[in-house]
Amino acid sequence: MQDAFDAIVVGGGIIGRVTAWYLGKSGRHTLLLEQHDPEIPQGSSRGYSRVFGEAFADDFRYQLARQSRYFWQDLEREIGDKLLYLNGGIDISMGSDINKVVAKLESRGSSFELLDGDSLRRRYSQWHCDSSVQAIYSPDTGILEAERCMREVLLSAQRNKVTVRGRSQVIRIEPDRSETVLVKTLCETYRTQKLVIAAGPWALDILAQLGVTLPLKVSQEQIVYFEPLRNIDSFKPENFPTWEWDGSDFVYGIPIFEKNGIKIAFHRDKHYLKNVEEFSRIPSVSVIERLRSFLNKHLPDAAGELFDAMTCMYTNTPDLDLIIDTIPKFPQIAYFTGCNGNSFHRAPAIGKLLIELLYEGKASIDISRFSAKRFKV
Structure with a gap:
């Protein structure tokens, strides 16, 4: 050998x-x-899918994402098939940090739209949110078939x-x-x-x-799939973008893509492990119910039956x-x-x-x- x-x-x-x-x-x-x-x-x-995005205020994150986009597209040409689907993405924020992102996108000449809560609901009636929220729509966001x-x-x-x-x-x-x-x-x-x-x-x-x-912390995270209650077609990628919700919890989701339902998860849910051996493949019922509660409040048509859930690990730095x-x-x-x-x-x-x-x-x-x-x- x-x-x-x-x-x-x-x-x-x-x-x-x-x-x-x-x-x-x-x-x-x-x-x-x-x-x-x-x-x-x-x-x-x-996992089956990942969000791909470039709409960052941080120049490094933008550079790394843009360079990687070229790699994924080159690999698509090599294999003769799609891996990256740029169906657009919505970043929804409760705070003022969104203005920093807007300023950066403008300075780069990036394509985007700034939406308030009313505009968001008019474009995507699936969302239930008040007019105080702000959102950035980016056409350069989408889904990687991970x-x-x-x-x-x-x-x-x-x-x-x-x-x-x-x-x-x-x-x-x-x-x-x-x-x-x-x-x-x-x-x-x-x-x-x-x-x-x-x-x-x-x-x-x-x-x-x-x-x-x-000084690293390993955390257990969880993604969950729900079958929409109604208006299933409205949650397909051609009708509904990937999304992130930056509120009291950071929640993200992917439309119906690789399975017959939407994918939703908390990002950095702070379930820290003492060591890797503590990692469990058994999904947490309480996380599932918290995610269902989010859907009931903000995406009620998507809050149907749970049909899959999966755990994974993050390796987190202090900063x-x-x-x-x-x-x-x-x-x-x-x-x-x-x-x-x-x-x-x-x-x-x-x-x-x-x-x-x-x-x-x-x-x-x-x-x-x-x-x-x-x-x-």
Whole structure:
């Protein structure tokens, strides 16, 4: 069995997959290690769909999303099928922060519309809300078919000679000053010149071995699917956009897409876990009822029967921003963590930054804000 590689990526979620894709595309002999079955995503990459959006006040988030959009569209051309559906999106806010977003969108020349509550209800009668709310409609928002994205990125990586080994749990990483890194799994030992760690909530233990301790919190999140009570066609993507509601809770939803009902979830519901072993695949009844209550109040036609629910994990940083960095004294090891529940759609740009760090010593854009040094580690 081959045991020496130009690069190894630990973690087969979406970040690990696109990073391995870039490495394979560049001609580097690459190994992707995933502790679970690659066909059954775990952690933060589970699920059928994700919101894609670019309507951010934060310039970095916008840049990463726009770069990633080009990747997804290139992959669509490669496979001859759709992965990204830009059906539009509505960001609904109870506060004044929306004005910052408007100012940024105007400065970029982005297409958008600013709506008050009355205008929102006239355009989308599905919504029940008062006139005090404000909303931004963006045509550059939509839906990524996440499960297929995961599969197609992996298949494309393998076409570029990336070796994928599932059920390969990494138990130890041993770097040395000669820039060689030993990566030990339960059954094998591999050698490489460059290593990327993108193992989601499981990265904490791996990073701790390398002397990196981060103030991260792992949370359990939950998505729920409801079959609309009535007017089902009004919740299809051509009639209803993706949406986010920034109120006392942050709630988001996707229209009827991959299943016969809408998808709805709380974003960062603060159900923190002591460790990854506490994660449960059993959905919380109380979360389901809170989401049903939201629908009854704001989208009553959608508040029908529950027919599916799924749990996943977020890895959260204190400032809710990414960590993209290298290991102190070992620049041949780069890592990503802190998805904060909003990294799937911009994973291609994140993967590209990781590779730039490894091979160029710095990224093509200033990513100092993503350094772990901000936590004094």
